Amino acid sequence: MSDVYFKLVNTPVGKTAAQSLGLPSPAPLKRLKRVDQPFVEGNVLIGAGANARAAAVLGRILGASPAALYHATGVDSLSESAGSGNKARPFDLAGNSDTRFSALVFDASGLQKPEQLRAVYDFFHPSIRKLTANGRVVVIGQDPHTCRKAPQAAAQRALEGFVRAVAKETGKKGSTANLLWIAPNAESQLESSVRFFLSPRSAYVSGQAVRIGKAGDAPATNPVAPLAGKVALVTGASRGIGAAIVQTLARDGASIIGVDLPAALQELKAVTAPLKGKALACDISDTKAPQLIADFIAKESGGVDLVIHNAGITRDKTLGKMPEHFWDTTIAVNLTAGQLIDDELKQRELIRDNGRIVCISSISGIAGNFGQTNYACAKSGVIGYVEAMARQLKNGITINAVAPGFIETDMTAAMPFTVREAGRRMNSLSQGGLPVDVAEAIAWYCNPASAGVNGNIVRVCGQSLLGK
Numbered sequence: 398m399s400d401v402y403f404k405l406v407n408t409p410v411g412k413t414a415a416q417s418l419g420l421p422s423p424a425p426l427k428r429l430k431r432v433d434q435p436f437v438e439g440n441v442l443i444g445a446g447a448n449a450r451a452a453a454v455l456g457r458i459l460g461a462s463p464a465a466l467y468h469a470t471g472v473d474s475l476s477e478s479a480g481s482g483n484k485a486r487p488f489d490l491a492g493n494s495d496t497r498f499s500a501l502v503f504d505a506s507g508l509q510k511p512e513q514l515r516a517v518y519d520f521f522h523p524s525i526r527k528l529t530a531n532g533r534v535v536v537i538g539q540d541p542h543t544c545r546k547a548p549q550a551a552a553q554r555a556l557e558g559f560v561r562a563v564a565k566e567t568g569k570k571g572s573t574a575n576l577l578w579i580a581p582n583a584e585s586q587l588e589s590s591v592r593f594f595l596s597p598r599s600a601y602v603s604g605q606a607v608r609i610g611k612a613g614d615a616p617a618t619n620p621v622a623p624l625a626g627k628v629a630l631v632t633g634a635s636r637g638i639g640a641a642i643v644q645t646l647a648r649d650g651a652s653i654i655g656v657d658l659p660a661a662l663q664e665l666k667a668v669t670a671p672l673k674g675k676a677l678a679c680d681i682s683d684t685k686a687p688q689l690i691a692d693f694i695a696k697e698s699g700g701v702d703l704v705i706h707n708a709g710i711t712r713d714k715t716l717g718k719m720p721e722h723f724w725d726t727t728i729a730v731n732l733t734a735g736q737l738i739d740d741e742l743k744q745r746e747l748i749r750d751n752g753r754i755v756c757i758s759s760i761s762g763i764a765g766n767f768g769q770t771n772y773a774c775a776k777s778g779v780i781g782y783v784e785a786m787a788r789q790l791k792n793g794i795t796i797n798a799v800a801p802g803f804i805e806t807d808m809t810a811a812m813p814f815t816v817r818e819a820g821r822r823m824n825s826l827s828q829g830g831l832p833v834d835v836a837e838a839i840a841w842y843c844n845p846a847s848a849g850v851n852g853n854i855v856r857v858c859g860q861s862l863l864g865k
Contacts, residue, residue: 400805400821403828423827424571426600427531429837432648433621436596437464437533439499442524443485444469445477446516448507451537454584455502456482458591464499469524474516477507490523498524500533500595505556506579508538510548514555521563528567533595534574536560537587540608543580553578557606564604564860568825573603573860579849580610586849588615593841601834603825604860612848613793622650623844628698630690632656632681632735633708635664637806638757641832642705645840647672651703656681656690681708681734682726687741694742700749703843704742706735706756711808713768724771731775736782751793753843756783757835758800758854764863776800780854787852795851797842802858805829824859 405411406422441464445452459466460482467488468478479487488496503520517536528534536556544550556576564574575594579587586609593599619625629646633639634655643653653674657665662678669676677693679686694701709731712723735756742748761769762776783798790796803809803820809829810817821829835857841847 400829402818402821421822421827422569424530424569426571426826426828427597428600428831428833429597434597435463436592437462437500439529440465440467440496441500441502442467442469442488442498442527443478443481443502443504444475444516444520444524445480445504446474446508447477447513448509449477449480449504450506450539451504451579451584451587452477452480453482454587455504455537455591456480456485458588459502460484467496467498469520472519474513474519490520496527497529498527498532499529500535501525501528502535502537502591502595504537505553506537506539506584508549508552509546511552511555514552517556517559525563525567528570528572530570530572531597531600532567532570532572533599534560534563534567534572535591535594536574536576538576538578540578540580540610560606561604561860565825568603568860569827571600571826573599575599575603576606578606578608580608583609583611583849585614586610586612589841589844589846590850593837598837598841601826601830601859602838602855602857605855607850607853607855609849610851615846615848618845619650623846624703624840625650627651627702627843628654628694628700629703629705629843630654630656630694630701631705631707632738635661635668637808638801638804638832638835639707640668641836642707642839643668643672643674645833645836646703646705646843647674649840649843651843652698654694654697654701656708681738682729686734687737690738691741691745691747694747695745700747701742702749702752704739704748704752704754705839706738706754708734709757711769711772713772715768716770719771727771728775728778731772732778732782735779739786748794751845751848752795753847754786754790754794754796755839755842756796756798758783758798760800760802760856760858760861760863763800763856764861783854784852793848795842795848797850797853797855799835799838799842800854800856800858801830801835802856802861802863803829804835804857805831823863824861826859828859830857830859
């Protein structure tokens with residue numbers, strides 16, 4: 398459904414009226430236009446605090462882009478910014494330059510005590526006003542769970558609150574801010590995440606903290622088609638977010654096996670056939686579904702690399718009025734079915750080494766939602782499942798989840814007007830997301846270079862004001 402308010406406030410008259418009335422004025426978000434589009438363009442400013450561990454890696458990653466690189470100078474606390482390499486020209490933060498930046502990237506991974514957080518202020522205080530519309534802020538820190546001393550953990554955890562606040566301050570311009578926490582000696586695993594969070598692919602992901610661990614060397618891939626040769630299983634693939642996932646993974650080179658209800662088979666074929674994908678009619682809550690899906694995979698491809706548990710339903714009622722079949726069906730489809738499918742695929746060794754499992758949670762599973770005790774219960778259970786399985790999977794297989802917020806789909810279009818408008822505006826970007834925003838985050842998880850990204854729950858919600 399078209400967002401009439403969004404269109405109105407992006408006209409000269411509408412923008413003036415919104416400003417005079419103190420109403421939100423959401424900025425148009427820049428999303429990926431073409432598959433070979435650079436992950437970042439324009440000017441990028443790099444900064445680093447004391448004991449920086451990732452500056453050189455950041456310089457190498459950004460040096461592969463067409464962006465003009467600069468490193469911060471003029472402040473003693475930022476002296477290690479020059480470690481980003483020779484491609485980054487010095488930029489005096491104390492100067493009066495009118496240079497604008499499409500991205501601000503700061504390496505705080507070496508901060509060992511709260512006093513050193515002053516470097517964060519020294520870098521961002523003069524530069525944040527130079528961030529362009531649809532700009533990107535990315536901060537690199539060390540995962541607090543890996544810090545041996547309390548002052549270091551305090552300094553590193555402080556970055557989360559800082560980044561979330563920056564995301565709220567910059568969101569009105571369509572800009573985002575995100576935090577990448579790396580484990581010790583995991584700097585080499587940064588590339589896929591830095592590329593994603595600096596790119597238009599992450600347009601609706603903001604205020605998030607991602608943990609990145611150590612992993613083996615990433616195989617060389619074609620950046621235009623990083624999933625070439627991979628086989629992806631996508632449930633609930635006939636429309637909405639599922640169809641966007643299918644199209645995005647196929648765009649990145651994957652072969653598709655789409656699954657949906659028998660009643661949706663024609664819609665499913667309409668999505669998969671143009672991409673030369675396979676369609677399987679199956680109710681995933683049926684007790685025979687895991688075996689049926691596994692048999693189909695074994696016959697058609699001999700195995701699968703990417704498993705995307707997208708299928709989901711809502712059966713909303715307040716708890717006191719909820720019939721038991723609403724509860725049972727919602728738990729079965731949204732939580733239990735994915736686990737049973739994974740069990741069958743693992744038992745039959747149909748998930749290939751270095752595979753990716755991605756589940757769909759929801760902000761309802763994080764913050765709860767009126768009339769959705771069943772749905773919130775199931776989606777919170779997905780988070781528990783992902784976090785536990787991330788510690789158990791072997792052979793390079795990872796598992797992560799996305800938690801969408803308000804996404805423009807047929808389901809949200811059917812909401813009452815006031816509820817729909819509240820859902821759209823109650824985030825830092827003041828607008829709903831698109832199905833492709835969820836799909837892009839899933840494609841990032843699925844990238845062969847994302848081996849260090851495991852056990853994460855990333856919200857695709859424009860930094861919803863609900864939850865954390």
